[in-house]
């Protein structure tokens with residue numbers, strides 16, 4: 345008996361929904377996970393998928409979808425790893441266990457062109473620190489062709505994948521890939537620094553759903569209630585920003601933890617209407633003003 349795309353979609357959603365799974369690795373619902381799965385199995389893009397509900401699925405494709413669904417459910421592997429890709433800022437990124445699955449609310453800022461803080465007519469040099477799959481920096485390079493973008497990470501494994509994504513997106517000389525422990529190997533001055541660094545506390549990490557155990561721990565965990573790496577970035581960033589430059593730093597749901605460490609700083613949090621939280625923005629001038637506070641945090645808390 346033949347199965348249509350719509351029927352397979354509904355059956356698959358029913359199967360996933362009946363299990364106690366965690367969603368949130370780039371997609372938020374069983375429906376979105378099945379969409380990702382069927383785009384992969386049927387080699388369809390989103391638009392084709394939506395306009396062909398009566399497409400007849402080949403029995404082998406149906407079997408493949410069922411096998412992958414079982415893998416998702418039995419091993420609790422996030423769907424993006426099962427299919428090997430994720431969609432971020434409207435672009436397809438290859439992902440595997442070497443990198444965090446892209447899901448940052450930075451996608452909304454890219455969509456806004458970082459307005460009103462800085463526009464891409466002025467931001468010609470960009471650094472994506474802690475780039476992982478490359479998703480944030482490569483999306484910026486894709487949408488803002490005149491920008492010179494450096495993407496960097498401490499993990500050479502992650503950077504291998506970032507290089508693959510750079511190639512798959514057809515990006516060239518306007519993107520450089522740099523292996524660096526935070527700013528250690530960074531020599532440039534940037535109009536815009538973006539970073540989604542690790543900010544999860546070790547205890548929080550231990551309590552996360554099974555799906556997170558497939559992501560590199562180095563991509564998630566940071567000491568001092570998650571804030572050691574973010575504060576190092578806040579401390580060092582002004583040395584690498586141009587006069588009029590801005591830093592956008594994500595600390596997610598730990599925004600209050602950061603605020604509690606620095607009661608004397610008036611944080612500006614980006615309003616995110618598409619979901620997610622915890623991207624703060626600083627001008628170079630403000631980072632310099634608060635520099636002594638970051639310095640004393642690091643002296644007191646980091647050996």
Ligand SMILES: C[S@@+](CC[C@H](N)C(=O)[O-])C[C@H]1O[C@@H](n2cnc3c(N)ncnc32)[C@H](O)[C@@H]1O
Nearest residue numbers: 446474475476497498499525526540541542563
């Ligand atoms: C939360 S992931 C973010 C990845 C990607 N930017 C995204 O939004 O999906 C953090 C990344 O920071 C990298 N990282 C961890 N410690 C680092 C360090 N000291 N210097 C540079 N990168 C680091 C990890 O390898 C990981 O790729």
